[in-house]
Structure formats: C-alpha cells, structure tokens
Amino acid sequence: MQTTAFDRYEQRHSPIHRLDPRVKTVVTGLFILGNILLPDGAWLAFAAAWGLVWISSRLARLPVSFILKRSFIVLPFTLAAITVLFSTQGTAVYTFPLFSHTIAITNEGIVRFTSIIIRSWLSVQGAILLTATTRFPDLMHALRHLRAPRLLVAIISFMYRYLFVLADEAARLLRAREARSAAAAANQGGGSILWRAKVAGGMVGQLFIRSFERSERVYNAMLARGYRGQLMTMNPHDLTRQDWAGLGAAIFLLALIQIIGHLIAIA
Amino acid sequence: MPILHPTEQNRIISTPADSGLPTLFVQDLRYNYPDGFLALKGVNLSIAPGEKVALVGPNGAGKSTLMLHLNGLIQGDGRVEVAGMPVTKEHFPVIRSKVGMVFQNPDDQLFSPTVFEDVAFGPLHMGLPLDEIHERVTRALQMVDMAGFEERLPHHLSLGQKKRIAIATVLSMNPEILVLDEPSAGLDPRARRALINLLHELPMTMLVSTHDMRLVLDLFPRLIIMDEGEIVADGETAVLLDDVAMLEQHGLERP
Numbered sequence: 001m002q003t004t005a006f007d008r009y010e011q012r013h014s015p016i017h018r019l020d021p022r023v024k025t026v027v028t029g030l031f032i033l034g035n036i037l038l039p040d041g042a043w044l045a046f047a048a049a050w051g052l053v054w055i056s057s058r059l060a061r062l063p064v065s066f067i068l069k070r071s072f073i074v075l076p077f078t079l080a081a082i083t084v085l086f087s088t089q090g091t092a093v094y095t096f097p098l099f100s101h102t103i104a105i106t107n108e109g110i111v112r113f114t115s116i117i118i119r120s121w122l123s124v125q126g127a128i129l130l131t132a133t134t135r136f137p138d139l140m141h142a143l144r145h146l147r148a149p150r151l152l153v154a155i156i157s158f159m160y161r162y163l164f165v166l167a168d169e170a171a172r173l174l175r176a177r178e179a180r181s182a183a184a185a186a187n188q189g190g191g192s193i194l195w196r197a198k199v200a201g202g203m204v205g206q207l208f209i210r211s212f213e214r215s216e217r218v219y220n221a222m223l224a225r226g227y228r229g230q231l232m233t234m235n236p237h238d239l240t241r242q243d244w245a246g247l248g249a250a251i252f253l254l255a256l257i258q259i260i261g262h263l264i265a266i267a
Numbered sequence: 268m269p270i271l272h273p274t275e276q277n278r279i280i281s282t283p284a285d286s287g288l289p290t291l292f293v294q295d296l297r298y299n300y301p302d303g304f305l306a307l308k309g310v311n312l313s314i315a316p317g318e319k320v321a322l323v324g325p326n327g328a329g330k331s332t333l334m335l336h337l338n339g340l341i342q343g344d345g346r347v348e349v350a351g352m353p354v355t356k357e358h359f360p361v362i363r364s365k366v367g368m369v370f371q372n373p374d375d376q377l378f379s380p381t382v383f384e385d386v387a388f389g390p391l392h393m394g395l396p397l398d399e400i401h402e403r404v405t406r407a408l409q410m411v412d413m414a415g416f417e418e419r420l421p422h423h424l425s426l427g428q429k430k431r432i433a434i435a436t437v438l439s440m441n442p443e444i445l446v447l448d449e450p451s452a453g454l455d456p457r458a459r460r461a462l463i464n465l466l467h468e469l470p471m472t473m474l475v476s477t478h479d480m481r482l483v484l485d486l487f488p489r490l491i492i493m494d495e496g497e498i499v500a501d502g503e504t505a506v507l508l509d510d511v512a513m514l515e516q517h518g519l520e521r522p
C-alpha cells in the first residue's frame with residue numbers, strides 16, 4: 001500500500017506532539033468555536049488567533065508554511081459566502097446593474113465576507129495543526145474518551161483504514177482502463193466523452209460493489225475474533241500535569257482573544 | 268455513551284480440550300450459497316488434537332467455504348463440532364476463541380488503525396484483563412518475528428508483513444486450532460521460508476488451505492484434497508502425492 005495522500009501526521013518530537021490528544025481535540029474545538037463567536041471585523045482578534053496558530057506550530061516544530069500551504073484548500077469553499085457581499089445592508093461602495101435590478105456591494109458586506117473567509121481559514125489551520133501533531137488512532141481514542149458516540153468513532157476509524165484500500169482499488173481500476181483504452185489514442189486520446197463517462201460510471205459501480213463485499217469479509221473477520229456487537233477499548237491515557245497546564249494556557253489565550261474581539265467591537 | 272471495558276461478565280471462559288474428542292469434526296456438511304450454488308456437497312472429516320492437515324484443491328473447490336463453517340460464520344446442513352461442541356449460536360463465543368481463523372486477504376483481517384490494536388482485538392473481545400492483553404500481544408508479535416511493529420499502521424506494511432501480523436492476530440487468542448486460508452500466497456521466497464519455519468514451530472492443531480505443494484510436502488503429514496465441493500482424497504501426504512493420475516485429475520501437480 002503506497003498511498004500516503006491521506007496521511008496528515010508529521011512525526012516530530014515536540015511539546016505539542018506529546019500533549020494528550022484529548023487536550024488537543026478540546027482546544028481545537030474551542031478554537032474553532034471561538035472563531036465563530038468573534039464579531040465581524042475584529043481584525044486585532046483575528047490576528048491574535050493567527051498568532052496562536054503560529055506559536056503552536058513553532059512549538060510543534062512545523063514550519064508555518066506547512067500549515068499555510070495546506071490551509072488554502074478551504075478558500076474555494078468560502079466562495080459559497082459570496083452572496084453576503086450584496087445581501088448585507090449598508091453604505092454602497094459599488095453598484096452594477098443585473099437584469100432589471102441594481103446590485104450594490106456594501107461596505108458592511110465586504111467586512112462580513114472578509115471576516116467569514118478569515119474565520120474559516122483560521123479554523124482550518126487549527127484542524128490541520130491537530131491532525132499534523134496527533135496520530136489518527138490517538139485522535140479516535142480521544143474522541144471515544146470525550147464521549148463521542150462509539151458507532152460514529154468506529155465508522156471514522158474504519159473509513160480511515162479502508163480509504164487506503166479503496167484508493168488502491170480505484171488506482172487498479174484506473175490502470176485497467178488505461179491499459180484497454182489505448183487504441184483510440186491516435187485521434188482522440190481515450191475515446192469520446194460519452195464513452196469515458198460510461199466507463200467512469202461503471203468504475204464507480206465496481207468500486208461500490210467491491211467495498212460492499214469487503215465490508216462483509218471484514219465483518220466476518222471481526223466475528224471470527226470474538227466481536228459480539230460491541231467494540232471494546234483499552235484506555236492507557238492519564239492526563240499529566242503538563243496536559244492540564246497546556247489546557248489551562250490554551251483556554252486562557254482563547255478567552256483573551258474573545259475579550260479583544262468583543263471589546264474592540266464595542267469601542 | 269460509556270466506554271466498554273473488559274470485565275468479569277463479558278469474559279469468555281474456554282475450557283481446555285477434552286482428551287479423546289477430535290478437535291474438529293465435520294459430518295455430511297452441505298452448503299448452498301444464497302444465489303443457489305451448491306458449494307459443499309456432503310463433506311466429512313475429523314481432525315485429532317495436534318494433527319497438521321493441508322487442504323488442497325483447484326480454485327472454486329470449496330476450501331474457503333468449508334473453512335467459514337468451522338467457527339459458524341456461515342452455517343449449512345450437517346454437523347460441525349469443535350472439541351466436541353456443536354457449532355451453534357450459544358457456543359459461538361467459546362468456539363471462536365478456540366478456532367483461530369486467518370482469511371485469504373490480509374486487508375480483510377487487519378481492520379484496526381494500528382498493529383497493536385489489531386493483535387489486541389481478539390483478546391480484548393474475549394474480555395481478558397489489560398495486562399494479559401499486553402502480554403499476549405507482545406508474545407504473538409514475537410512469534411511471528413514482528414516485535415516492535417505495535418505502533419505501525421497496517422496500511423503501510425508490505426504484503427508479507429501483513430500476512431504475518433494477520434497470523435499474530437489469532438495467535439494472541441491462544442487458539443486450539445489454527446485455520447489458515449492460503450497463508451503463503453503472494454509471499455517472496457524468504458517470507459515464505461519464514462512462514463514455513465513459523466508454522467513448523469507452532470504446536471497447535473492446524474488446517475491450512477494452499478496451492479503451494481512444496482509447503483504441503485514440507486509441513487503437513489496429512490493431506491485432504493477437495494474438488495467441486497467434495498473431499499476426494501484424505502490420507503498420508505507422501506502416499507497421496509505419489510498418485511500422479513489422481514492429482515492430475517483434480518488439477519494438481521506433484522511438487
């Protein structure tokens with residue numbers, strides 16, 4: 001299995017890596033919640049939140065570029081918020097006609113839109129930092145400790161485990177298609193769009209059937225080793241002094257960011 | 268939702284094998300797949316404690332289907348007994364702790380995020396105490412020569428390593444009988460040699476399906492040949508492998 005595209009973990013020795021996964025999960029959750037709660041245009045607080053990401057990634061011995069590069073993945077999704085540019089009431093800075101209406105981009109709209117982008121971008125950086133410094137199994141373990149529904153956690157762990165198998169399966173199917181679609185290469189490079197769509201549809205179906213059958217075999221393998229309908233777990237973790245200290249410091253800083261954000265908005 | 272820990276109540280108590288009874292007993296076993304295909308047409312066999320038996324036959328002979336019956340993953344008509352216990356629902360927990368089954372494809376067998384969790388899965392679900400689970404995992408990984416792989420991720424391992432871990436996942440349950448489906452398929456010569464040494468050292472009863480006739484000759488004194496859902500020969504390996512005409516009739520080759 002050579003697919004590593006889904007692996008987000010970066011092995012380092014750092015205080016952040018050593019922190020208990022539960023602490024990291026909770027702090028990341030609070031960080032994201034905090035970003036949502038910050039008022040629009042709280043630029044100083046946004047900067048402070050980014051400062052927190054920056055400090056954490058320094059502590060984790062990850063270059064800031066590591067997180068920045070991966071965080072841009074969120075930008076296309078934030079475009080869904082583009083309508084707030086026009087739908088927010090306020091002073092118009094730019095108007096243009098669309099069909100029989102006049103559309104106005106407002107100052108408030110720009111502020112809101114930018115704030116939404118920054119919020120999601122910050123939150124994604126927090127999540128990237130979490131997955132880069134916590135091994136996936138530990139993350140699942142933490143979720144179980146934090147009382148996430150067992151079934152949900154089990155589904156996510158299986159998904160992670162079999163994503164790789166599935167990706168390999170897909171790669172095999174793709175290779176099989178390549179190997180058999182060379183004849184048309186002279187004129188069209190792999191056949192008509194329609195033909196290709198048909199093949200792609202068939203491949204998705206194949207992939208579904210294969211995964212379905214695999215799920216049955218995996219279930220059998222679990223039964224064979226004594227699974228009786230309930231997943232059990234071993235929990236070796238105990239929170240250390242450093243974990244509590246880290247949790248306390250993080251909550252303090254997050255509270256500080258909130259205060260900055262809300263006070264400045266009032267002032 | 269509370270996290271489930273192993274406790275006294277969910278412990279599986281498995282009694283040691285009664286002397287005299289066969290470890291595995293199958294009588295007139297027939298099985299229809301849901302699509303109507305008759306994959307087993309009346310199979311009879313009996314394996315005594317400590318016996319090491321090879322199961323060979325062409326593709327589609329019904330080897331894997333037979334194996335799935337041995338711990339009740341599928342149930343056909345006929346009798347299947349493990350250490351004197353009929354394979355029925357109320358005996359499933361005990362029987363599954365006695366029959367260590369390793370499937371053909373290690374990607375089906377290794378379903379946990381880490382090697383440790385996979386090897387610990389069996390003992391954990393047998394309800395064993397935590398320190399004993401750790402002990403068993405360490406020992407099982409040592410037996411298959413994979414000590415130190417506890418924290419590795421199964422999908423990053425090579426096929427040969429996966430196959431060995433797959434065997435460790437049942438060794439950690441201390442089974443009475445090992446049921447292995449094509450353990451040497453896809454292994455390079457060195458990994459295959461290591462597997463042969465491992466199987467040679469293991470003391471328990473074994474039923475191993477394979478297409479590898481050298482493996483059969485090296486390891487198993489007794490040979491069962493299946494074809495089209497039936498057992499067509501059952502006897503001493505050395506004798507059966509001399510019957511070239513019979514082997515050819517069932518699509519097999521002398522090593």
Ligand SMILES: Nc1ncnc2c1ncn2[C@@H]1O[C@H](COP(=O)(O)OP(=O)(O)OP(=O)(O)O)[C@@H](O)[C@H]1O
Nearest residue numbers: 300301302304306325326327328329330331332333
């Ligand atoms: N899920 C299924 N549904 C229907 N028929 C099946 C199913 N699984 C297996 N069969 C059929 O049952 C027969 C026996 O299959 P089985 O997998 O037991 O063979 P095998 O001896 O293990 O072969 P191989 O050496 O290829 O692993 C085959 O003809 C197969 O097509």
Ligand SMILES: [Mg+2]
Nearest residue numbers: 330331371448
């Ligand atoms: Mg088979």
